[in-house]
Amino acid sequence: MGTLSLILKEACHRKVNFAMSLMAVMVTVALFITYLTTAEASKRETTRVTRDIGFNLRIIPRETDMDRFWTDGFSELTMPEETIRKFADYEGVFMSYNHLVAVLQQRFALLGRDVILTGLSPTITAAKQKKQAMGFEIEEGTVHIGFQVAERLKLRKGDSLQLGDRAFSIVRAMVESGTEEDIRVYARLSDVQQVLGMEGRINEIKAIDCLCLTADQDPLKVLRAELDKALPEARVIQMRTIADARAKQRQTAERYFAFMSPLLLVVCAGWVCVLAVLNVRDRRSEIGLLRALGHGSARIAGLFLGRALLIGIVAAVAGYGIGAVLALNVGPEIFKVTAKAIQLEGGLLGWALLVAPAFSAMATFIPAMLAVTLDPATTLRAD
Amino acid sequence: MAETSNKSPIDSDMIRCVGLTKTYPRASGNVRSLRGVDLAVRPGEFITIRGPSGCGKTTLLLMLGGMLHPTSGQVRVSGQEVYALDARRRAQLRAASIGFVFQMFHLLPYLSVLENVILASTEPDATVSRDRSRTLLKQLGLSGREDHKPSELSAGERQRTAIARALVNRPKLVLADEPTGNLDPENAGEVFRYLSEFHHSGGTVLVVSHGSMAESFSDRVIHMREGNIVPDPGSDTPNTEAQGG
Structure with a gap:
């Protein structure tokens, strides 16, 4: 039986865990898509604001x-x-x-x-x-x-x-x-x-x-x-005062995004990791059984990392859609000056499809290794 | 004309273990689960291992199945030194030669009955694998249940599914750990009858069981106590040596 088939059937069976993991990655992708789509508008907004402060040279x-x-x-x-x-x-x-x-x-x-x-x-x-x-x-x-x-x-x-x-x-x-x-x-x-x-x-x-x-x-x-x-x-x-005001305005925006982005990634990675650990705990006897049936470490790691990749792919597509809707609807409310300039970037979907599965797999790596190193004798003797 | 063989008696045993010990380190001191077990099992034997809880029966069974490294001693299955093999080859040995049956069935809840059996199959041809699984399920009285989920089956049906899964690769050896522990006497009898059929077709069966029902199907009963094989109450010597299969 193929690994993908097992992953899909398990996902359908443990819907809540799968949905929660999916949501974590999807929210992250959606927020990044919203951010990246509106980032240009944000920059233009900042530029407009600082322009209104005046030329400084x-x-x-x-x-x-x-x-x-x-x-x-x-x-x-x-x-x-x-x-x-x-x-x-x-x-x-x-x-x-x-x-x-x-x-x-x-x-x-x-x-x-x-x-x-x-x-x-x-x-x-x-x-x-x-x-x-x-x-x-x-x-x-x-x-x-x-x-x-x-x-x-x-x-x-x-x-x-x-x-x-x-x-x-x-x-x-x-x-x-x-x-x-x-x-x-x-x-x-x-x-x-x-x-x-x-x-x-x-x-x-x-x-x-x-x-x-x-x-x-x-x-x-x-x-x-x-x-x-x-x-x-x-x-x-x-014009030193104007120059300083411009610098502060732009640096504040950049610092905010520089702080928020890693924070968002860490929170999401933690969320996915915890859910993956719960998934591994939930499947201890299954892992033991697969060992007893002669399935190797690659197969077991593949089940968990493949699940993470699947979550990443689905989350990338769904997150892109949600992020796009957010950017196009909420963005103009935030960036009123440059509202009309907010445009969806198709290339971001490609990036999301590359980065989200990789990110999801990385967050699941430690739980997957836990699964691989789980002692089957311990899980099977839990009878 | 008599058949000749270059195999030594050791190689011709289905199982031979020598000096098996298992010690678990604990904060309160080491716990010795096995204390130097010697055991030989001929091909085609049906053996029941009996003993009180905690005497090391399951530990022994898991070691024989290549699932638990001994602290010391050797295990040979079908002439292969199990723990001299690397993890991948040991997994291959398990898949090809050993079938497991557990007390808790350990069926994957998200797979159908048929898929649970196919999961264990090493047959590369999917159609052959499916046909073989269906045939086994039919033999075990599970026709019409192939597409059901384990949660939709009775305990007896689940254990029969687990037996089908254990037999799907035509193993030489079936290791069963309290296979009737969760079953009523009627279903327990059914399980032993199917294990006995496998035995009569030439397979070797080792059953760990508390109950007395297994003994009536067995060629030999081995008693364990405190990590050792001990003589059964009616005998002076431990029943560790292989008998004719």
């Missing part, structure tokens, strides 16, 4: 008068717009910097008061990383206006705003920020260059540092060394 012309820079809030000097492309093309730059946005900002008189007219280019990210752009894209001929500007000029979304000799459509009136953002008018970089008569010029590149630098190095030192090689004509300023 400002690259400005090296000769900028820093006293004036801090007084005005921007550099009085400009750089060619190509600088950002040159920077982005520099090999390895995205190991340190990311989400590059070219900015041109100047004070601009608007109906008797100054606003900070700010032009933003589309975000440049590393092509290989396929990262989503973090900055908001501004359509040509449109503006986003700060809270104070909107209040003073009684402007709302859909109104028109005259900047120089061009009329712009207001697509967003921003909420009060309590910072100089409230007196900003954001427009597309090319539009601002035209309004200011500074075609092809920028005075800043905003960026976000790569957090992998923060482990055991001084990030600013590394960033400056990198910039010196890529853009010797520029200097970088790190």
Whole structure:
């Protein structure tokens, strides 16, 4: 009689033990599938949150008068717009910097008061990383206006705003920020260059540092060394508070998952192991009998490890299904910002089919060895 | 013309054990379960081993079946030194040459009657194995019960299933440990009748039994006490030597 046949019949007979073991592995697979499916969404959520904290790196012309820079809030000097492309093309730059946005900002008189007219280019990210752009894209001929500007000029979304000799459509009136953002008018970089008569010029590149630098190095030192090689004509300023907040936000999420994953695995392995030990105890006389009938250690180990593999395979398929349903239904509730981006990954089923049986077999290994080493004379004389 | 053989008397015995001892270490001191048992069994003998509880009957039976290493001494079954074989070959010897019958039947609860018998079969051809199992079950009066689970059988039927399982590989030797311990006299008689049929077809049977019923089927009765084979109450010498089969 085949081992698989014996395993299936035993599973049908001891339904509770089999179902409990199956549930342990299935829950683990489901949680991992949910986690892995939503992990990308979680990362994007974290990125969005940290983006909302703000860019933390400002690259400005090296000769900028820093006293004036801090007084005005921007550099009085400009750089060619190509600088950002040159920077982005520099090999390895995205190991340190990311989400590059070219900015041109100047004070601009608007109906008797100054606003900070700010032009933003589309975000440049590393092509290989396929990262989503973090900055908001501004359509040509449109503006986003700060809270104070909107209040003073009684402007709302859909109104028109005259900047120089061009009329712009207001697509967003921003909420009060309590910072100089409230007196900003954001427009597309090319539009601002035209309004200011500074075609092809920028005075800043905003960026976000790569957090992998923060482990055991001084990030600013590394960033400056990198910039010196890529853009010797520029200097970088790190917004330390924002950088720290970003680091804490992301590291908290990573630490949480780093803690939860092994904990989940250990709990599940323990659960499966205990149930397997109970199964072995329950089958002591059966093991003794099989020995008496001349079945060897491989056959007995095969019965228990084969059972574990079967549990792993069934749990992988069922866990994938449950995890997928959870990810697609609960995920959007948790990750509201990136809800639409949560997608099922078919490749995870393959991984689940490989890892879950192996994991289940490993958790059952010690009980299987207990079964193999069980003294048949002891079990059979229990009569 | 008389048949000649190169086999020594020792090799021609179905079972021969010499100086068998078994000691279990315990915290309170060693427990000596067997104290130097010598025994020879000729092919085709039906032997009953009797003795009080704890005298070492089951220990002896398990040792003869290659299931329990002696502390010292030798066991030969069909001319093979059982404990000189590695575990795999000893398992092969058990599967091919020895059938076991236990007091508690030890049927797998999740297999049908037929499957419990097939489980023991070493026949590689599944159809032959199935046919042989069905035939045995029929001979043992279990026709129509093949697809039942053990829990659906009476105690007597379960033990007959266990006998079919013990006989499925046409063993030379059947070792039965209190095979009627859980049966009423009628079923007990049935069990001994089937074991006796196996014996009359040339098989060797060793039965450990408390009851007196086994003796009426036996060629020889061996009495044990405190780990030794002792003379039966009506004799001066222990009945350890093989007799004509």
